[in-house]
Amino acid sequence: MKFGTYVYEPEKAEGFDFHVLRVKLETGARIPPVQGMYSNIAVFADNAATRSHPDWISQSPLGPARMGNSNFNIYWDVVCATQPEHRAEQLDYIEDVDRHSLGVWLNSQYFADHSHCTCPRCNDLWKKSGLGWLEWRRKEVTGYIAQIRERVKKELVMCIQPDPVSSYERYGVDFDDLAKYADAFNVVMFSKSYATPWYWEMLARAFKKLLKKPVYISLYVYGPGDTVKDVPSAAELLTVSVRCARAGIDGILYLANGASQIRDFQKAAVDKVELRQRLQSYGGQPVQEVLDLVKNWEKIVE
Ligand SMILES: [Zn+2]
DSSP: EEEEEEEEOOOOSSSSSSSEEEOOOTTTOOOOOOTEEEEEEEEEEEEHHHOOOOBBBBTEEEOOOOOOTTTTSSSSSSBTTHHHHHHHHHHHHHHHHHHTEEEEEEEEEOSTTOOOSSHHHHHHHHHHHHHHHHHHHEEEHHHHHHHHHHOOSEEEEEESOHHHHHHHHHHHHHHHHHHHHHEEEEEEOOOSOSSSSHHHHOOOOOOOOHHOEEEEEEEEEEOOOOOOOGOOOOHHHHHHHHHHHHOOEEEEEESSSHHHHHHHHHHHHOOOHHHHHHHHGGOOOHHHHHHHHHHHHHHHHO
């Protein structure tokens, strides 16, 4: 297994195999990529783009993909996935970011959610395609990923929503299509509590069965603006890490604002001596790899 950090600030915490930097957020905010880190880019979720171009927002019978539309699981504005200017600008941007970092991890590279997008252009494209609605959406998503693959010379990782069953109907995402272009997948499993690890373990197992490329998962440690009360405990994070590891996944990323929050987590994890002992009996080699990682952190947090 491999272990990484997933951070908003370009500093590498010690004790991990790799680091993913959030260079373009769903807010549209961008920071420069860094040579020794991978770059994470939110493609269609982009508040800045919809602010400059209100007509670019993805449409549906339940309203637009706007922050605050509670019909959908959306926490930001999402651009229509066929918007040609946004697509072209993102292709150039992705190519440039790839050149200046270790590779690109994409998220929000698909439709906003189920029943998107019904803008006049999408309706037109769909009718001209002669395909069913869901198949047309899949073709649009896969076709754009193929274009991105031509631009990205280094590693290309597809971040996906933690929905193993309905991603095709909701986002136009076909896992086998994406696997043709992706070097790996990253299943985003962010939660401010991992109190019931059973569900996360089940999801990890489901994705490992479905996805035809290596599978990483991402866990939530400490986001921008959080306080200690907002975030999962080190005990929950250790337990859920071990339980997902034994489901056969290939790696775990830990999301935090920056390296200092990662170090706080490492220290708290190291201090869970009894729990680390108990977790020894939770599985075989993959569990041992998580516990060895924490053992290795002992030297770092002293
Ligand atoms: Zn549209």
